[in-house]
Every structure is written in C-alpha cells, then in structure tokens.
Amino acid sequence: MPGTGTLILLRHGQSVFNAEGRFTGLLDPPLTARGRSEAVYAATLISGFGLHLDDVFTSTLMRAVRTAEIVTECLGLSPMPRKVWQLNERNYGSLTGRLKSELLAEFGPDVLHFWRRSLYGAPPPMDAEALGELWRTPALAQLPARAVRGTESLCEVLKRVREFWHQHLRRQLLSGRHALIVGHGNSLRALCLLLDGLSEGEVERLNFPTGHPLVYELDERARPLERGGIYLDPQAARSAAKQVTAEGGT
Numbered sequence: 463m464p465g466t467g468t469l470i471l472l473r474h475g476q477s478v479f480n481a482e483g484r485f486t487g488l489l490d491p492p493l494t495a496r497g498r499s500e501a502v503y504a505a506t507l508i509s510g511f512g513l514h515l516d517d518v519f520t521s522t523l524m525r526a527v528r529t530a531e532i533v534t535e536c537l538g539l540s541p542m543p544r545k546v547w548q549l550n551e552r553n554y555g556s557l558t559g560r561l562k563s564e565l566l567a568e569f570g571p572d573v574l575h576f577w578r579r580s581l582y583g584a585p586p587p588m589d590a591e592a593l594g595e596l597w598r599t600p601a602l603a604q605l606p607a608r609a610v611r612g613t614e615s616l617c618e619v620l621k622r623v624r625e626f627w628h629q630h631l632r633r634q635l636l637s638g639r640h641a642l643i644v645g646h647g648n649s650l651r652a653l654c655l656l657l658d659g660l661s662e663g664e665v666e667r668l669n670f671p672t673g674h675p676l677v678y679e680l681d682e683r684a685r686p687l688e689r690g691g692i693y694l695d696p697q698a699a700r701s702a703a704k705q706v707t708a709e710g711g712t
C-alpha cells in the first residue's frame with residue numbers, strides 16, 4: 463500500500479491589487495512582473511525538493527491559475543492545473559477593491575482587524591450592483607450560486623474548503639498522490655486551520671506570504687507530521703510573512 467501523498471500549499475504570486483494595497487477578494491486582477499517571478503522561484507524550490515506532483519489544484523481566479531500554470535510549465539508537468547471554486551479567495555464584501563490604508567482611516571484598526579483576521583467577522587455585504595459585476599467575471603460566471611455571496615467570514619470559507627478536503631483532496635492524498643494547491647491568503651488560512659486544528663487565536667495570527675511553497679508531509683490519516691508544515695525557503699518565507707503581518711494581514 464502506498465504511503466500518504468505530500469501536500470504543498472502556495473499562495474499565488476503578487477497581484478496588481480496586492481501591489482496597490484487593495485482588498486481583492488473575488489476580483490480578478492492579473493499577476494505583476496514580481497508575481498510572475500515569485501511563481502518561477504516557487505517552481506525552482508519545488509523542483510529542488512524533488513517531489514513529482516501528481517495533481518495541481520488552483521482556485522478559479524486568474525492570479526492563482528497563472529501561478530499554477532507557471533509552476534507546471536517550469537516543472538514540465540503534463541497535467542493542467544484543475545480549477546476548484548472552493549479554493550477561491552474570501553469575498554471581502556463592501557471592502558472589495560478599496561485601499562486598505564483608506565479603510566484603516568475610515569473604520570479604525572479594531573474593526574478592520576475583526577473583519578480581516580477573526581474567524582467569525584464578516585465585512586458589510588457588497589451592494590447588488592457590485593455583486594452583479596462579480597457574476598459577470600469570466601472566472602466566476604459558471605459557478606454555483608453559493609460560490610459568490612455578498613460577503614464571507616473566514617468560517618464560511620472554511621466550510622467550502624472543508625468540502626473540497628473531505629470530498630476530494632484527502633482521498634487523493636491517502637491514495638499516495640502528491641498535490642500542489644495554489645490558493646489565496648484566506649482560503650489557505652482555512653485549509654491550515656483544518657489541517658493543523660488551529661485555535662481562533664492561531665488562525666488570527668497566521669499569514670501567508672505570496673509565492674512561498676509550504677510542505678505538509680502527512681500520516682496515514684492525512685494528519686500533518688509537523689504542525690504548521692515546512693516552508694521550502696524558511697528564512698525568506700518567515701520574513702515575507704512578517705511583512706504581511708506588519709501590513710495588517712491578508
């Protein structure tokens with residue numbers, strides 16, 4: 463019987479809205495030049511790790527899809543990344559598209575922290591017009607109704623990520639397949655919450671830097687051998703995560 467497969471988590475490379483300091487949520491900006499280089503570097507690290515990936519899953523959003531494509535191209539992998547809507551970024555409601563600095567001045571650090579970092583805080587919902595715009599985005603247009611709501615808490619993201627984990631990913635890993643997940647600041651926080659059994663306080667403090675592969679080796683029940691996983695470039699990942707924290711988190 464094969465051992466359990468290895469799971470690698472990767473937040474997409476820097477997007478145009480990351481660079482501008484905007485809440486992105488379900489908007490669909492492309493990668494910046496730096497974001498594309500981050501994806502190439504992530505591929506180099508994965509290649510150095512020496513694991514042959516059997517599956518590559520990405521959200522349906524362009525910044526994650528392109529990152530996944532760059533990684534698979536660099537690694538010379540034949541399977542195309544598979545798009546999974548449950549891995550999409552959390553809908554940031556009425557904060558979507560707005561500058562983080564502007565919102566900090568408008569609402570103050572405590573309210574913003576609750577919306578961004580807590581498990582249950584959800585920003586005020588977006589209006590019907592903004593929601594309609596989202597539905598017209600090609601990356602979202604064909605998805606089930608529950609994939610695009612007015613707003614989402616991290617807990618709601620956790621519910622959909624958990625669905626993908628139990629219905630698909632866990633089984634693939636248990637059958638010995640190695641998988642790469644390319645996701646977002648918040649869909650990956652939700653997945654780590656699930657894998658590591660994080661407390662509310664731990665998930666509040668968890669931040670994913672863009673473009674840094676995080677490896678989870680798993681036991682025969684698909685539980686992490688090392689809580690929190692291991693970054694392939696730990697020093698650089700730690701300092702990039704600190705930078706995200708200093709900016710108020712994802």
Ligand SMILES: O=C(O)[C@H](O)COP(=O)(O)O
Nearest residue numbers: 485486487551646647712
């Ligand atoms: O703005 C956002 O939506 C989050 O802070 C980060 O999302 P991302 O991981 O898609 O950049």
